[in-house]
Amino acid sequence: MKYLDEYRDGDVAGKIVAEMRRIQTRPWVLMEVCGGQTHSIVKNGLDQLLPEGVELVHGPGCPVCVTPLEMIDKAHAIARRRDVIFCSFGDMLRVPGSDGDLFTIKSEGGDVRVVYSPLDCVKIARANPARQIVFFAIGFETTAPANAMLAWRAREEQMANVSLLVSHVLVPPALEAILASPENRVQGFLGPGHVCAVMGYGEYVPISARHKVPIVVTGFEPLDILEGTLMTMRQLEEGRAAVENQYSRVLDRAGNLAAQKLVGKVFEVGDRKWRGIGTIPMSGYRLREEFARHDAERLFDVAEIATLEPEICISGEILRGIKKPHDCPAFGTLCSPQHPLGATMVSAEGACAAYYAYGRHLKPQGRDALHQIAGGTRPAAGGALWGDAGRA
Amino acid sequence: MATTEEMADEKMQDAHTPVSPLFGSCPIPIFEHRQIVLGHGSGGKLTADLIDKIFLPAFRNPVLDKLDDQAVVTIGGARLAFTTDSFVVTPIFFPGGDIGTLAVHGTVNDLAMSGARPLYLSAAFILEEGLAVDDLRRVVASMRAAAEEAGVQLVTGDTKVVDRGKGDQIFITTTGIGAIESGANISADRAQPGDAILLSGTIGDHGMAIMSQREGLEFEGAIESDCAPLHGLVAAMLAAPAPDGADFLHCLRDPTRGGVATTLNEIAKRAGVGMMLRERAIPVRESVKGACEVLGLDPLYVANEGKLLAIVRPEMANAVLGQMREHRLGRDAAIIGEVVAEHPGMVLMKTEIGGTRVLDVMFGEQLPRIC
Numbered sequence: 100m101k102y103l104d105e106y107r108d109g110d111v112a113g114k115i116v117a118e119m120r121r122i123q124t125r126p127w128v129l130m131e132v133c134g135g136q137t138h139s140i141v142k143n144g145l146d147q148l149l150p151e152g153v154e155l156v157h158g159p160g161c162p163v164c165v166t167p168l169e170m171i172d173k174a175h176a177i178a179r180r181r182d183v184i185f186c187s188f189g190d191m192l193r194v195p196g197s198d199g200d201l202f203t204i205k206s207e208g209g210d211v212r213v214v215y216s217p218l219d220c221v222k223i224a225r226a227n228p229a230r231q232i233v234f235f236a237i238g239f240e241t242t243a244p245a246n247a248m249l250a251w252r253a254r255e256e257q258m259a260n261v262s263l264l265v266s267h268v269l270v271p272p273a274l275e276a277i278l279a280s281p282e283n284r285v286q287g288f289l290g291p292g293h294v295c296a297v298m299g300y301g302e303y304v305p306i307s308a309r310h311k312v313p314i315v316v317t318g319f320e321p322l323d324i325l326e327g328t329l330m331t332m333r334q335l336e337e338g339r340a341a342v343e344n345q346y347s348r349v350l351d352r353a354g355n356l357a358a359q360k361l362v363g364k365v366f367e368v369g370d371r372k373w374r375g376i377g378t379i380p381m382s383g384y385r386l387r388e389e390f391a392r393h394d395a396e397r398l399f400d401v402a403e404i405a406t407l408e409p410e411i412c413i414s415g416e417i418l419r420g421i422k423k424p425h426d427c428p429a430f431g432t433l434c435s436p437q438h439p440l441g442a443t444m445v446s447a448e449g450a451c452a453a454y455y456a457y458g459r460h461l462k463p464q465g466r467d468a469l470h471q472i473a474g475g476t477r478p479a480a481g482g483a484l485w486g487d488a489g490r491a
Numbered sequence: 492m493a494t495t496e497e498m499a500d501e502k503m504q505d506a507h508t509p510v511s512p513l514f515g516s517c518p519i520p521i522f523e524h525r526q527i528v529l530g531h532g533s534g535g536k537l538t539a540d541l542i543d544k545i546f547l548p549a550f551r552n553p554v555l556d557k558l559d560d561q562a563v564v565t566i567g568g569a570r571l572a573f574t575t576d577s578f579v580v581t582p583i584f585f586p587g588g589d590i591g592t593l594a595v596h597g598t599v600n601d602l603a604m605s606g607a608r609p610l611y612l613s614a615a616f617i618l619e620e621g622l623a624v625d626d627l628r629r630v631v632a633s634m635r636a637a638a639e640e641a642g643v644q645l646v647t648g649d650t651k652v653v654d655r656g657k658g659d660q661i662f663i664t665t666t667g668i669g670a671i672e673s674g675a676n677i678s679a680d681r682a683q684p685g686d687a688i689l690l691s692g693t694i695g696d697h698g699m700a701i702m703s704q705r706e707g708l709e710f711e712g713a714i715e716s717d718c719a720p721l722h723g724l725v726a727a728m729l730a731a732p733a734p735d736g737a738d739f740l741h742c743l744r745d746p747t748r749g750g751v752a753t754t755l756n757e758i759a760k761r762a763g764v765g766m767m768l769r770e771r772a773i774p775v776r777e778s779v780k781g782a783c784e785v786l787g788l789d790p791l792y793v794a795n796e797g798k799l800l801a802i803v804r805p806e807m808a809n810a811v812l813g814q815m816r817e818h819r820l821g822r823d824a825a826i827i828g829e830v831v832a833e834h835p836g837m838v839l840m841k842t843e844i845g846g847t848r849v850l851d852v853m854f855g856e857q858l859p860r861i862c
Contacts, residue, residue, distance in 0.1 A: 100784075103780070109845045142842070143848070145844065171742075203528060206529075
């Protein structure tokens, strides 16, 4: 398929990996920031292609995963109300709160709808003037402009029955938190392509300089990720630390200025809690005061909802790149996509869910199981398979 | 109820470990739903769970236990295939067909997957108050045309009307009977290591036709449902010249809800074998690929209504493939992988880029990802 097949070519992949081998002098630990990148890596088996000693750890960039449990519980409390039509992106419907998921609430009579665009809520609001339309506005900078547009339209058009439950998070503060941790292992980042398509990559320059860490803004197709990995390795091997742009067919340094302007008018930066990590200062968006009438957290009485998370879950360490899914004693046993205990098993983009769905045939052996088994380009099917599937 | 995809055997893996008391009051999410959720009807894990826990314990018998797309029973020396299916699609009219064509082809295909010649159908209609009579007429005309094409007769039926809001325009249930005249012995548990896995054509056409209609999306080269009766194709496959008798076709399934990935998982689990597919060999139409990319879906999990998967003895694979390609409905047929002895119950796929991944059963509804 045009514009896709070019980025999924096995022969080109082989050439990029050969170049990695040629320049590599030592092991490197890199982190892909985005959940979409993690998904692509595991779905395509890219980590099995990498040279031995090049380790990809999975970052905090899955918006579904990092949305805190108490925010899910707030969403559920609102969605249960009979006067509400609760609208959400599809993959939030299966995220379990303390008591069931949005599918359960739908089956109990709640009006829960999947929308592809936040602006679909405008249509729904017009068709249902007597009911409150609440949109679950989650995500990173990528979804912020479309979510902001909903709030903007709601205010401009004085739609009193439209509100947003906002749980927006930002990438740069998360990278700072990872790099500031004494346990940090990450030596270079594959930067978030779609986040930067909105925001540009200027704000990553000081992070790269301060921590002397290469950041290569990278796309999501298999060859994007392999090329981003090669570019990051090349910087490390040459002793450089700069921000580079692998995803130049989509973005530039400035990003989408119109989108940024809109986001700035609707949202302000504030502290945010991240599922599995905790509160990171100034790491998320909340609605500005002017949009208070469209802020679901204020409209519905959900402020006192607070929740605890299972202690066994190591998703916080996985999100910070300290551990991998196979390191968790609950992985594939107590915790699975049907029974997620924590952030990273919740969404298809989460590292644990991706490992479970696509990579659980690889036998874990210690910290970096995938690499020890796959051994470079040797196909994983060559004898390293679980006899009893799914009980990793 | 004997339809397959609803009756996957989940015994082998993913037995859900009981929740450890270790967690005490921690908020452990609930898999055991107290109510039916939409995912219970998706043909994936939740559906299988319902069958295992509710239906099988109640009705267990040797015919049902095979969990194929149809029951095969012997009456007075004749081997008959018997099956039923309900149709609840929205919108009821879509590019390439409507709920009427689907209701005939779906049941005809479930019969065909045993090697049977479909003979008779029944149809039960649940109509919602307010349905336009012209719409009903259109649906019935499609059913008639589909039945004629498939060479079956609709010999009995029933009609009920429910209050407005208690149904979705029209629900149809069809039941079918067919005769198995060849010596074919086709069942999911017959897949053996070494067998070839054949697919009759491009995947995802039906599901994406419905999705694009539902989402109001327009793609270059409109996507049409592949809805078609498959018994003619099956007959052509069974006619492949075999050196030592006819028993070369081990399993047949039409990958409807849950798609190719879910159907192959069902077979792998039933037969206790593994599978290794080649992503590169799986035919997907450009427009379907594009629609899936836009909507964040995977064509391997999207429904088909006119495609079949066949598990065939390896030395007969090319002969069967040749027969399929000669047939109108098998022009794009391909050998997409092999049955293996390793990793029983699990389907793996060699990705286009050169890695390997697990193809799991669909869990509930396929959900679009956020980014």
